[in-house]
Each structure stands twice: as C-alpha cells, then as structure tokens.
Amino acid sequence: NAGVTQTPKFQVLKTGQSMTLQCAQDMNHEYMSWYRQDPGMGLRLIHYSVGAGITDQGEVPNGYNVSRSTTEDFPLRLLSAAPSQTSVYFCASSYIGRAGRQFFGPGTRLTVL
Amino acid sequence: DAKTTQPTSMDCAEGRAANLPCNHSTISGNEYVYWYRQIHSQGPQYIIHGLKNNETNEMASLIITEDRKSSTLILPHATLRDTAVYYCIADVEGSSNTGKLIFGQGTTLQVKP
Numbered sequence: 001n002a003g004v005t006q007t008p009k010f011q012v013l014k015t016g017q018s019m020t021l022q023c024a025q026d027m028n029h030e031y032m033s034w035y036r037q038d039p040g041m042g043l044r045l046i047h048y049s050v051g052a053g054i055t056d057q058g059e060v061p062n063g064y065n066v067s068r069s070t071t072e073d074f075p076l077r078l079l080s081a082a083p084s085q086t087s088v089y090f091c092a093s094s095y096i097g098r099a100g101r102q103f104f105g106p107g108t109r110l111t112v113l
Numbered sequence: 114d115a116k117t118t119q120p121t122s123m124d125c126a127e128g129r130a131a132n133l134p135c136n137h138s139t140i141s142g143n144e145y146v147y148w149y150r151q152i153h154s155q156g157p158q159y160i161i162h163g164l165k166n167n168e169t170n171e172m173a174s175l176i177i178t179e180d181r182k183s184s185t186l187i188l189p190h191a192t193l194r195d196t197a198v199y200y201c202i203a204d205v206e207g208s209s210n211t212g213k214l215i216f217g218q219g220t221t222l223q224v225k226p
Contacts, residue, residue, distance in 0.1 A: 004156075035216075042200070042216040043157065058213060090156050100147045100204050102214065104156030 001026050004105035006091050012111045013081040021076040021108050023091030029103070030096040032074040036060065036087040037107075043090065049074055050096055081112045117201045122221040125195075131188040133220050135201030138182040143205050146177060146184045147214070150197040157200065157216070160186065191224045198222075 007022045025032065033048035035058075045058030049068040063085060065077040074093075078085060088109050092102040118136045125131040137146060147162040161168055161175045163184070168175045174187040188195050200219040 033213075042218055043214075044216075045213050048213065088154075092156070100145055100162055100202070100214070101159050102157075104158070107154070107156055 003027065004091055004093055004103050006089075006105040006108050008108060009106070010109050012113065013078070014113050015082060017081050019078050019081065021078070021089055021091075021110070023074045023076065023105060024072050025074075025091075025093040025103070026072065027093065027103065028071060029093035030071070031099050031102075032068065032091065032093045033058070033102070034064070034066065034074070034076045035090045035092065036085075037090065038087050046076065046089075078110075083112045086110060086112045117203055117217060119199070119201050119217065119220045121218065122223065124223050124225055125188075125191045127193060127224055127226050128190055131191040131195065131222055131224070133186040133188075133199050133201075133222065134183065135186070136183045137201070137203045140181055140203045141205075144203045145205070146175065146181075147202045147204060148173070148175065148186045149200045149202065149214075149216075150195075151200070151219070152194075152197040160199075191222075193224050193226065196222060196224045 004025045030051045034046040035043040037043045044060050046064050047066040049055045052068050055066050088107045090107045091105040094102040145162050145164050148160040149157040151157045160172050163175045177184045198219040198221050200216050
C-alpha cells in the first residue's frame with residue numbers, strides 16, 4: 001500500500017492564484033481530513049469528510065473548498081491564494097470507527113507571494 | 114474534547130528511557146488518550162492510545178493514572194531518531210468520533226548522544 005499520498009510536495013503561488021492540492025489514499029478509509037501547520041505551531045483542521053459525498057468544516061475553513069467524489073481522493077482547493085495561506089498542508093485518513101488513529105501524508109509546502 | 118497540557122520541551126540521553134508527561138484533568142469517561150509524534154517536516158505518526166489500562170506496543174508504552182487525569186508516554190530506549198514533537202490528544206473512539214483531532218503545541222523531545 002502507498003498509504004496517503006499528496007501532490008505536489010512544494011508549490012509557490014502568487015497572491016490571487018488558485019490551485020488544488022491533491023490527496024489520495026489506498027486503504028479504503030472512510031474518513032479523510034486536511035490540516036495546515038504554520039511555522040512553530042500545531043496542526044489546525046481545515047475540512048474533513050466522513051465518506052464520499054459528505055464534507056464538513058473544521059477550525060479554519062475560510063479560503064478553502066473541498067469535495068469528496070470517491071473514497072480514495074480528497075482534493076483541497078485554494079480559491080484565491082493569500083500570503084496568510086503560506087503553510088504546510090497535511091492530509092490524513094482513517095477508518096470511521098478509528099478516527100483517533102489517523103494516517104498522515106508527507107505534506108505539501110505552500111508559499112504564497 | 115478534553116484539553117491536554119504538556120511540557121514545551123524535554124531532553125533525554127540516547128539509550129535511556131524518555132518519559133513524556135501529559136495532563137488531561139478534564140478528560141471524560143469515554144475519551145481515550147492518543148499519542149502522536151512529528152519528526153521534523155514529516156506528517157504526524159500515530160504511536161499508541163489507551164482508555165484506562167496501560168498499553169504497550171512496538172514503539173512505546175502508555176501509562177495512565179488510575180484517576181485518568183494524567184498519562185506518561187515511555188520510549189524505553191530512546192535513539193536519536195526519536196527526536197520529534199510529541200502530541201498528547203484526548204478524544205472519543207468509535208463512530209462518534211468525527212476525527213477532529215485537536216493538536217496542541219506538544220512536547221519537543223531532544224535525544225542527545
């Protein structure tokens with residue numbers, strides 16, 4: 001199993017540009033989520049999904065959209081990038097009954113100029 | 114979700130046991146204690162979790178006090194590769210867990226030669 005994969009690993013955007021961060025898992029996990037981690041800080045939940053077609057907001061959802069059309073994929077869209085969105089983004093997944101035990105991807109390091 | 118408090122940083126000599134404390138005095142009866150760690154620039158990694166009883170796996174041991182107000186993660190023989198930020202999280206297990214893990218600041222463990 002590849003586990004949780006994220007692409008790209010690094011990305012530089014200009015203010016106002018949009019982009020999609022990709023996340024995929026091959027463990028048939030129902031639950032998937034996106035976190036961001038700012039320098040020297042803990043992780044903060046952006047959006048999460050408990051299954052295909054179901055998404056909900058986390059702590060810091062503004063400026064981000066998600067959709068979950070398949071069990072495997074959970075892309076995160078930045079609508080109009082701002083410097084405040086410069087961060088490392090982590091995707092995670094787990095079985096719905098074991099959501100305390102999440103598998104994390106390697107992260108995408110995003111810089112917005 | 115119960116709030117947890119951890120020391121900001123700790124040192125440990127290589128080969129010695131690392132004992133990382135966590136206070137969770139407001140933990141509910143159905144909340145588990147989870148431990149994750151994050152090695153520099155990588156995604157967090159699940160280590161262990163428990164409800165009441167002490168737990169051990171190939172990575173670590175978890176000791177939970179009888180009143181469940183605190184716990185200790187034990188790395189029995191710390192190596193340089195155990196240098197990381199360790200997060201203690203209290204949350205429910207099972208279908209009622211929507212997976213919204215709350216990561217605090219964690220404890221930065223520095224293992225020294």
